[in-house]
Amino acid sequence: MPPGADKPDSFAAGAQFPPTLWSVVLRAGQSSSDHHEALATLCRAYWFPLYAFLRRQGKSPPDAEDLTQGFMLHLLEKDTLSRARREKGKFRSFLLASLQYFLCVGEKLYQALLEAAKDPCSVFSCSS
Secondary structure, eight states: OOTTTTSHHHHHHHTSOOOOOHHHHHHHTTTOTTHHHHHHHHHHHHHHHHHHHHHHTTOOHHHHHHHHHHHHHHHHHTTGGGGOOGGGOOHHHHHHHHHHHHHHHHHHHHHHHHHHHHOGGGTSOOOO
16 A cells, blocks of 8 residues: 555545546557556556545455455456557546456356355266
């Protein structure tokens, strides 16, 4: 968590999504020479607003941190940023929709793992 984020005024200020720099978003989604620098810029700019969104959704600080980190990793691994388009709407809307999808898929996976733990034969073919 960024320094000072535990203070209410600081939290409110950091929770705001920054204005979108579409040139940075587009560079982050492409294989350009400054691709990694653009990704780092976006991660720094959007980590805390995404974290604050998760906190407002009722997630505990450690859970919100883990989910934010996991989502950022998901964005990088799945090349999600390459699908962001200015003409489709606001970047923050794209990020929040992607985050909500990430959470939904994660919850379904978690529930499936819980079911498998309760009854391993439901997942694997067990002969009786």
